[in-house]
Amino acid sequence: MKIRQWLLALILRRLLGRGRETPPAPAPQPERIVAAGSPDRRAENLVVALLGVAVLFGLGFIVTYAEFSPADMPNALLGICLGGCLLSIGVALTVVAKRLVVTEELEDDYPETHPGQQDEIAEIVRQSGSRITRKRLLLTAGAAAGTTLGLAGLTPALSLGPFWDTGPLDSTPWRRGTRLVDESGGPLTADAIQRQTFYTAFPEGADPELIGSPLVVIRLDPDKLHLPSGRAGWAPGGILAFSKICTHAGCAIALYRNPKFPPVEPKPALVCPCHYSTFDPYTGGTVTYGPAGRPLPQLPLTVDAAGHLRAAGNFSGRVGPSWWNVRERPT
Amino acid sequence: MSPDPLADPVRFIDERTSSAPLMRKGLRYLFPDHWSFLLGEVALYAFVVLILTGIYLALFFDPSTAKTVYHGAYTPLDGQTMSDAYKSVVDISFSYKAGLLIRQTHHWAADVFVASIVMHLMRVFFTGAFRKPRELTWIVGLILLFTALLEGYLGYSLVDDLLSGMGLAIGYGVGLSIPVIGGPLMLGIFGAPFPGNSHFESRLYIAHVFLIPGLLATLIAVHLVLIMARHHTQFRESRRHTERRIVGVPMFPGQAPRSLALMFFVAALLVVMGALIQINPIWQWGPYQPWLGTNGAQPDWYLGWLIGALRLMPGFDVTVGHYTLIPNPFWGGILFPMVVLGVLLTFPFLERRFTRDSAVHNLADRPRDAPFRTAFGVAFLSWIFLVFAFGAADRAFVLLDLSYNVQLFAFRIAIWVVPAILFVVTRRWCRALQAAESVQARREAAEHAVDQRRRLPASGD
Numbered sequence: 001m002k003i004r005q006w007l008l009a010l011i012l013r014r015l016l017g018r019g020r021e022t023p024p025a026p027a028p029q030p031e032r033i034v035a036a037g038s039p040d041r042r043a044e045n046l047v048v049a050l051l052g053v054a055v056l057f058g059l060g061f062i063v064t065y066a067e068f069s070p071a072d073m074p075n076a077l078l079g080i081c082l083g084g085c086l087l088s089i090g091v092a093l094t095v096v097a098k099r100l101v102v103t104e105e106l107e108d109d110y111p112e113t114h115p116g117q118q119d120e121i122a123e124i125v126r127q128s129g130s131r132i133t134r135k136r137l138l139l140t141a142g143a144a145a146g147t148t149l150g151l152a153g154l155t156p157a158l159s160l161g162p163f164w165d166t167g168p169l170d171s172t173p174w175r176r177g178t179r180l181v182d183e184s185g186g187p188l189t190a191d192a193i194q195r196q197t198f199y200t201a202f203p204e205g206a207d208p209e210l211i212g213s214p215l216v217v218i219r220l221d222p223d224k225l226h227l228p229s230g231r232a233g234w235a236p237g238g239i240l241a242f243s244k245i246c247t248h249a250g251c252a253i254a255l256y257r258n259p260k261f262p263p264v265e266p267k268p269a270l271v272c273p274c275h276y277s278t279f280d281p282y283t284g285g286t287v288t289y290g291p292a293g294r295p296l297p298q299l300p301l302t303v304d305a306a307g308h309l310r311a312a313g314n315f316s317g318r319v320g321p322s323w324w325n326v327r328e329r330p331t
Numbered sequence: 332m333s334p335d336p337l338a339d340p341v342r343f344i345d346e347r348t349s350s351a352p353l354m355r356k357g358l359r360y361l362f363p364d365h366w367s368f369l370l371g372e373v374a375l376y377a378f379v380v381l382i383l384t385g386i387y388l389a390l391f392f393d394p395s396t397a398k399t400v401y402h403g404a405y406t407p408l409d410g411q412t413m414s415d416a417y418k419s420v421v422d423i424s425f426s427y428k429a430g431l432l433i434r435q436t437h438h439w440a441a442d443v444f445v446a447s448i449v450m451h452l453m454r455v456f457f458t459g460a461f462r463k464p465r466e467l468t469w470i471v472g473l474i475l476l477f478t479a480l481l482e483g484y485l486g487y488s489l490v491d492d493l494l495s496g497m498g499l500a501i502g503y504g505v506g507l508s509i510p511v512i513g514g515p516l517m518l519g520i521f522g523a524p525f526p527g528n529s530h531f532e533s534r535l536y537i538a539h540v541f542l543i544p545g546l547l548a549t550l551i552a553v554h555l556v557l558i559m560a561r562h563h564t565q566f567r568e569s570r571r572h573t574e575r576r577i578v579g580v581p582m583f584p585g586q587a588p589r590s591l592a593l594m595f596f597v598a599a600l601l602v603v604m605g606a607l608i609q610i611n612p613i614w615q616w617g618p619y620q621p622w623l624g625t626n627g628a629q630p631d632w633y634l635g636w637l638i639g640a641l642r643l644m645p646g647f648d649v650t651v652g653h654y655t656l657i658p659n660p661f662w663g664g665i666l667f668p669m670v671v672l673g674v675l676l677t678f679p680f681l682e683r684r685f686t687r688d689s690a691v692h693n694l695a696d697r698p699r700d701a702p703f704r705t706a707f708g709v710a711f712l713s714w715i716f717l718v719f720a721f722g723a724a725d726r727a728f729v730l731l732d733l734s735y736n737v738q739l740f741a742f743r744i745a746i747w748v749v750p751a752i753l754f755v756v757t758r759r760w761c762r763a764l765q766a767a768e769s770v771q772a773r774r775e776a777a778e779h780a781v782d783q784r785r786r787l788p789a790s791g792d
Contacts, residue, residue, distance in 0.1 A: 079607065091592070101584035107576050160519045166515060248641075251501060276642060289646070293648025321660065
């Protein structure tokens, strides 16, 4: 049976003119580069199955995406489908690595250095410059041109901001007579300021987002205040206003420590939640704790005829984080 | 006849590029087999996930601080005034299908990216793999790490939620504290005093999605080329592993499926984390305003060492008369990370100088093989870690009821004492391990000699 088939094939190949006169001698097997290993059909099946699972997960992702509206999109299901797809492919590749390809440890030389060529390079450079007599002059001129070109290229970057005009860092929108308003723009009346809580205030008609704008306003017992000299009358009725921007790193002074039982608890303080700089409002915003290096600037207040709070001048010191500049307004 | 590029791509490419020798060399490039060598690959694959998810996010993010009133899917924020930037991220989270998944995966990928770089750095340090001829790889890797920190910070600063704004304010304060140039520099970057002018958000954006990723990709490419030029280090696992001969699994077929599998595992892990573990729920923080702040705010983990340093620093500005010379945030926010970077950058050169060892090292040390380096590394890491841990002192106060004040006091001492103790202990430990090994080796040699003597008369028989 087999012989007949073989004969038939031979005849057919001859007729079609593609066969050879004699069956080819078995060609010498080229030496293998990659080590041989035996086939593993079960591992192949496993890889196919895992890739099939990946297809299912991938379809699951697409179907989930299509089926749900944004409002009730199940994020967990979406992610598990995509993650499952990725994971299945990862496991399939692991099976390939462990059971379908040969993982052989080979040896090789670590790369060498090339002292001969190093010298040659140096020599090429040296010889190339042998016609030049005044190397230093040329190099200096080249460096000057290159540096100038670089500086010229960087010059437009000066338009990024007012580099030299650091005045804006020191300015605040507060002027004598500026009214204090709340977040909705309504004026703050002195009577509305209660003890044991704090208020955020802004200058009327100015941009509240300026770092010099926001105030923290509190009311304390006027008899217990020990404000620095020169701040007499800055706290009408015990109402104090400080910049709300911490002098350490510029966060908002968003915490007001207010003792529930004053005899044993620390007295009221203004605290920044970023690094816990703590300021004592009784003494005009001096630092009592934390990393801040200078007091919280205080804003002098007055109460006008209508009972509204107004600024009686500008802050006692510079607002915002410190920088290479005046520490406090010289008195 | 020209070969069909699909049927015979190798021939097609070689005939056009003459690159068959390079391709062949690449296929048989050897990877020494050790699990710790995969940490760098994890970082690489996390970067791939960051790029892919980042592209999606960039298509929906709106880098503008123009104000808008929210009337979107997340009703608790309805009617709030917020920036377009913040609104677009809330929309990515709630109004675009799979947007939340991609956003959270992106954020987790950033955290894992930096974490795997740090682990990789520790592996390289403690095995002495930074030594000649690999100092350049080490330097590029360090610049990569610090660039990645900046990239992560810019990423979460873009969103303009409350936490991101607080982070930017601190960044502004820290930048302002650089002596002499701080003020002009911050005015240049922000365009105006904090919170900056209308260009600032788009500057952040182009830095986060183009400039810094381009730099990262370039540094990664240089890092990889430098590795390939010198090959990996290897441990002395057998007599075959020497300074001159590398033993490893070839790129193809051995290493490729394993490395690709790792890539898919990393991606799967990040996507599943993005699906199941909430990260930075910006809709809960609300939009940022300079006058708002919240207690208990924490940055992403990789900036924890900086918040710790800012909080640990005693409160003073360096002043002369009424002039501030060095504001406080400089110490923790600028000097501390610069010292860390400087020590790590110069370590290979200092070590070479003090050990007078300028030989080429392709064999990796085990930590015990270099007691001083290991002890120094442990002490140095513990110093950074303690500063990092103090960054969470306010959380420890809330969760464990540990007084913040007591912690501050304890940490100010511990950051100096603990590294000193760990240095001494680690060095002793390394030497003890070495001594134990030499005892073991002598015993084995002696037993071997006894064996030989016993066998000799028998063989003469």
